[in-house]
Amino acid sequence: MSKTKESIFDFKLFKRLFEYIRPYKTVFFGLNILVVLSAIFSAATPYLTKYAVDDSITNKDAKDFLFYIIIMLTVLILQTVFQLVFIYYAAWLGQNLVMDVRVKLFNHLLRFKMKYYDNSSVGVLITRAVTDMERIADIFGQGFFMIFKDLLAMAVVFGVMMYINFKLSLIVFIMLPLLLYATRIFQKYMKKAFEEVRTEVSNLNSFVQERLTGMKILQLFTRESIEYENFKSINGRHKKGWIKTVWYNSIFFPLADLSASITIGLVAWYGGLNVVLENGTVSQGDLIAFIMFIPMLFRPLRQIADKFNTLQMGMVAANRVFSVLDTVSQIDDKGTHVAEHFNGSIKFDKVHFNYVEDEEVLKGISFNVNAGETIAIVGATGAGKSTIINLLNRFYEIKEGVISVDDVDIKDVTLESLRTQIAVVLQDVFLFADTILNNITLNHPEITETRVQQAAKDIGIHDFIMTLPDGYHYNVKERGAMLSSGQRQLISFLRAYVTNPSILVLDEATSSVDSYSEQLIQNATDKITKGRTSIIIAHRLATIKKADKIIVMDAGEIVEQGTHDELLKKENGYYKNLYEVQFLKEEVV
Structure with a gap:
């Protein structure tokens, strides 16, 4: 007491x-x-x-x-x-x-x-x-x-x-x-x-x-x-x-x-x-x-x-x-390397991680992503896909192993510069009770309205924003209640793109949007992933097929890696079964 x-x-x-x-x-x-x-x-x-x-x-x-x-x-x-x-x-x-x-x-x-x-x-x-x-x-x-x-x-x-x-x-x-x-x-x-x-x-x-x-x-x-x-x-x-x-x-x-x-x-x-x-x-x-x-x-x-x-x-x-x-719960930010820009090569080497003691979520996974590549991560719910994104941004500390970007351990990189160079678009979009402009810039002094508008034009959503009352100054209210889920996703996508990140992460970013919004995002994805390292966690076949490499996960382990065509050639392969059960119907439609 x-x-x-x-x-x-x-x-x-x-x-x-x-x-x-x-x-x-x-x-x-x-x-x-x-x-x-x-x-x-x-x-x-x-x-x-x-x-x-x-x-x-x-x-x-x-x-x-x-x-x-x-x-x-x-x-x-x-x-x-x-x-x-x-x-x-x-x-x-x-x-x-x-x-x-x-x-x-x-x-x-x-x-x-x-x-x-x-x-x-x-x-x-x-x-x-x-x-x-x-x-x-x-x-x-x-x-x-x-x-x-x-x-x-x-x-x-x-x-x-x-x-x-x-x-x-x-x-x-x-x-x-x-x-x-x-x-x-x-x-x-x-x-x-x-x-x-x-x-x-x-x-x-x-x-x-x-x-x-x-x-x-x-x-x-x-x-x-x-x-x-x-x-x-x-x-x-x-x-x-x-x-x-x-x-x-x-x-x-x-x-x-x-x-x-x-x-x-x-x-x-x-x-x-x-x-x-x-x-x-x-x-x-x-x-x-x-x-x-x-x-x-x-x-x-x-x-x-x-x-x-x-x-x-x-x-x-x-x-x-x-x-x-007095609670000590901060990520250990002792890195001295300031990342002005990443080429974008990523390496996970025998990474172990658990949210709860003795309940391992990632079981020693290893994979490489070359600079400029687009990789897709697929697997059942709970396989550990989103955990990879959380660890790359150092939201959590790994138990064992090494995660490196451009051959530099991310623990040696300052947190601010690491997260500045990695943009993430999540499935569950959070918007503040503020204007669209402020939700995109997050009040960053160097991101001007002109820059935001140009970025919106680049990825094809400027016209959508201008249809709203007050355009970029439209207040979306708490958690973006005045927008549809697809519209919120588009705003989140622009928020990531306008920062000009070295690495782009899309965590099931198109899983809950309408067909029109998805088409806008797909077009934008093609544009902004070009020449930029991208990690896409997706359930949609169109996104996965375009990836340079697909990583297939199950129960915290990587069970298969390869291109779409390579993985389909594996008899009784995990990805092939997943494709036949889930993706083939989508392709037919």
Whole structure:
């Protein structure tokens, strides 16, 4: 169990948060000065009231009383100004700190291996990057500085009360240990409750994100009622967690108010008797000042408990965010070779790979691709075809063997230059909720609109884009919902082509498009694969027949290699059987 869960407050975690304050240390120290001044001024009004009563009202000195009123008014104005500046800059510091942490987190997420995302919930990661970040901002905007301010104010009030009247102070302090103990118990249980709340918030975000993304599947299989019940269950657990915090609050805060009221009553009783008896131990000013001081002593303690709730939520959120930041899941990018351009020769040498331990996906495959060649990879689903593409781009690390491009191990090539020279068109096209132009360029500063339009004309899809409202500036909405699957594929194809890659990869890029879009892609394929190394994973015979070489895979192994005609000559060959079952019908049609 981590320290965060064992203790009420994790000082090590808090210290780590403070590392992000260094760029804003001037504001941080300024806030601390304001805290000190606010604490001093908070005790000034009751103190001045005591002397106004004892020196002016008792002696009926109007001129002297007016002087005290002016001083108290000045203190009130200054206190208000300090409070305004303090609240603004405390929140400002929190938001700037969170901005830095959020940028660092997102930058960290951008470099994770694909395996991390295979095993992680998108909804949980969204919670870390958005909701949890706001809770961290509250640590400084509503938590730490407020608690520090209240504690210092209590210390000042304590000192002034002791100075004014020791006996009355003893009555007040008799109740404090009980309230402090209750506060500690309250904080302990609230921390557990907030951890439960944050867990359920993550579960809720993850559940909603997945169901909204897969809404078509839910409706196709009439799962609405079932998912409705599942959502009610998760939402119920979330509500239960929050109800716990409400229950603890409903117990603690009335007890805190009751303690303050009892203390005021005891002070009024003891102090009032002393004033009536006129034995000189308590003055009228003392009694009025203490009645003003008691809420100032107990209210901060009550507020500290409340602000500690905010602090606890922020600390729980910070712990979750830092757990992601501490995750080491990056591809080892220690390559020193910067690939300006590849000739395009590719070699897989006895490559072994597994997604899950002891479940090998590639079983020592070896093959060569000469520069400028177009090869097709065929095989049944799960044979390992797409895995080859993932490994070539170093989305995953191989277990054994070597993958090289132009006789250079891809581990020795910088990741950025490697992936810049390899363009991939996937079957499942992802488009952002942005314009067609931005989806093609991905906001690359060197890829201009003129360049995009020329590339579109080269591969024959410019006319299609211009038929859309606003042309290249047409917003395709989330995941390209405003386009058909064929149109999305064309945009993806142009996105790959416009980068002028050394190596082109088409991963079943025409398997889900209409005949018109397929014809456009086939024409474009012929153009852009000419003189460029291309790897095509395809189910369509037309694409496969044009390949210089066909690699046939089965269960993670290469079972055959050769041209279309060569493979058809093999009696009982894997490719020949596949051709007769799947491709021959297509050829006849």
